[in-house]
Amino acid sequence: MSNQNLRQDLIQEIKSKIKKESTQSKVFDLLSDQQWHCRSCEGKMIASEQYAGGGGIQGLQRGTQNRPGLVIETKKLNCQQCNKITNWDRWTGEIKESNTAANIPTTLKKRIFEIYSYTDVIEQRKRPAHELVIDHRFPMERWGNAEEKHQVTMSEEAIRKKFQLLKKDSSGNHNLLKSRSCERCIDTGKRGTPLGIRFWYAGDEDWTSPHQRGVEAEQGCIGCGWYDFEAWRNALNDKIANLKLND
Template identity: 65%
Template structure:
């Protein structure tokens, strides 16, 4: 387990909040019964925005968690319940990225409207600008995006991905995470450095 990642992530959560309690529970990367353990930690908040869902989604200033869920028999509840597990990986926030239109335009042009996976030129509406989260910047507020940042900065901060049918690129990412887990390798899916 990456202790730095856990500590960094915790520092992004409000002290005493349900999200912090839920993350502390999940940080061991083991399966936890939502009905029994979850409710103990955060009662009715556990599954919603104050808990699992909010952690998974991320915010404007922190990434989301890559979580897995399953239904399985719980010996304590004595029935089938929902279980959650953190894979130990983070994923880009689903919160809308605030990229000024002028900067978005520069990013698209710099990459020549090509997504990073297939390196294929695509119409703008098929592309999504992916914001990388450099871990060393965690804990500080994300500086607002300078529309005049230089090309190296753009390349280190952003990349282009193809939108999936749901309008985002997370599906691709979780697929590549699953592949990493199956092969036991922690790769750098889509250039996100864990």
């Protein structure tokens, strides 16, 4: 069988595992030619809000429980249509191991909500479950492989180490803000600044871990407010209190 036929077989196999007419399906259709495509003009024609995120490129890169991830390159190029330097994306034609999140069993979800008293960590407001997102502290963009199945008997200590609660309501989605910050960190090596505050409770703005993905990379997240907002806030309050004492 020729390489062209193998490529078409792979494309059809991937398409069969993506929901038809979804944003992700349209993004894959665009990138399946393995050519460079401008995110600003071509991407916006598909879905300006979801093209780069979990519903588009990011989701294709992660894969799912039954579909491998795609190796997608991104770089900045001059776009003659946009008349500016923009982000361009290209599927290399290669696949990789999925790094998707495992489903959290309903029983475990309820325990997580109860441990955190149904309270989002940033605004510290008690909310109904549908306005909360169970956030993995360590962003899946850096996992490197699929998450193992969650045990419903997970200890409270393990839950607090792994998860935090973020809000998702009509006025905003903090989980989405975190995802965008983590994407910028991966692209630029500059860590996040929640609420625009340039403070890190360990380290500074620079990503210093020699590892970009995998379990070893989690060390590079420690100190960023998006990784542990409660620790970040407590450290910031302590710093302010110490400054007042030294006035």
